Amino acid sequence: MNNIDIKSTNPVGGKSKNFIYEIIDEDLKTNKWGGNVHTRFPPEPNGYLHIGHAKSICLNYGIARDYNGKFNLRFDDTNPEKEEQEYVDSIIEDVKWLGGDFEDRILYGSDYFEQMYLWAVDLIKKGKAYVCDLNADEIRQSRGTLTEPGKESPYRNRTIEENLELFERMHKGEFPNGSKTLRAKIDMSSPNINLRDPIMYRIVHEEHHRQGNDWCIYPTYDWAHGNEDSIEGITHSICTLEFENHRPLYDWFLDQLGVHHPQQIEFARLNLSYTVMSKRRLLQLVKEGFVDGWDDPRMPTISGYRRRGYTPESIRNFAEIIGVAKRDALTDIALLEYAIRDDLNKRANRVMAVLKPLKVVITNYDSEEELEAVNNPEDPDAGTRKIPFSRELFIEQSDFMENPPKGFYRLVPGGEVRLRYAYIIKCEEVIKNDNGDVIELRCTYDPETKSGAGSSNKKVKGVIHWVSAKNCFDAEVRLYDRLFTVENPGADEDWLGKLNPNSLEVISNAKLEPSLKNSKPLDKFQFERMGYFCVDFKYTTNEKLVFNRTVTLKDSWKK
């Protein structure tokens, strides 16, 4: 795939590396893995990927890229009750879109079920695993607590032959769900609870999205995950902090088996302010209809950001900016917004669109003309375009104030502003309806102030955007605000109560300049002075364009 960013983002040889790069540098120096670097991204297909996964993908793929290693996409599909093909498909699409290059290696943990079964038999033969008849409740009770050791299962000392036979019968489907498990025989009094004879296999008579009905016993994550990494020859198994306590268990399994033993390294998962980041909660938002699907532009999912107008570059850059460490953090959403503004500023063409229109009549203008506008001041190659100007215009309601506070330098009664790329106009008369609402402005223009003409020295502080009433067209524009009203909703037991009721505002009759007419889904623009917008691919039709506001422009005007 592309490697355009290698130079700019490659920290190898640079001065600032995260602690994982330090470890890999050291491994390379000691030739621990024969010079190889092989990472992977191992999602469970039980939901859509979110921005936290993006951090992990960028980390893992970035390492493979920077060290000329390999990067696998592997589905950790060991639980048929929660996994679906839809999720597999979305994950592949999202990883590709982000730029994680797994080449042809789309792998599945479930493809290793046979090997894992053989290894389990191996452990039984070594006297390191046994079939246990305790039910879930009994196992929980005999596990002990954080401060008390557990009790050994009465089935712990079955003979190897008996265990082999029982495990084989589990495999054949002779026992009902939950009636038996295969457990590792480690230490019921270990201070690390993960080592208290953890379960390796459970009986689940359920169709697997990939393996069909071939299996009715499924490996637990603890048993499967390290094995999958080992089978694929992964050198550095990078995962999040909560698996730190499990590392001794993975080490134990791999050492008992005597197979390739990757090094696990844990880092802190991403938390973003004003949103939630657990698949369980995101699933609930989707299932209970609080949002419009996994790709709702308010969702912190990769598909949500894509639909909202984020670029893969901006998300990759965000991952660089936030770095990688081991301490829990709550990242300010402003860092993400900076990343997308920074990217779109350079690449999005400028256009004019009036979201909440206020009619303006230029009483001393009676003609029509086309004015030249710059498409992108940051990019000379973007060229220019013509925009129609006429007697009747729309401007933004918020660009006129009858009783302005000090510091307001847009249009006021008797005041002047420049119409972007056009003329300076003066507000002569304010027309109101019976309710006292301003419904129209009567203005005059100064023909000497035509943009680019240079025939007037008149200076005004304010410049506002506008569209020609007879040439513009209507479109729907969706404005998004943060999904939650509190900084860290995930920490709140009543997190659903913290949903922002105003996170979506739909404007059905925004007025857009005619050049926008032929926009295609996912096209990105800056609506001058309003923000960056992207054509929605879900609700846009041949008859109606729908725009999503990706992010506002920075606004330094206070109050």
Place this chain on the structure above:
RNA sequence: UGCCCCGUGGUGUAAUUGGCAACACGUCUGACUCUGGAUCAGGAGUUCAAGGUUCGAGUCCUUGCGGGGCAGCCA
């Protein structure tokens, strides 16, 4: 109150491994500007605490305090 991990500006990370605490975002000020954008210049703001080792500690040691994780046949 068992085990494990982590404490650096408001936020996220750095600190050549013991040598003047820096970068980005945010924030504030100014310049420029036909986007109150961008750009440019500048400012404010940081090592959880106490001991110890050392000429010298964000870094090493001890203790304390604070935060997080673990008692699914989830991952």
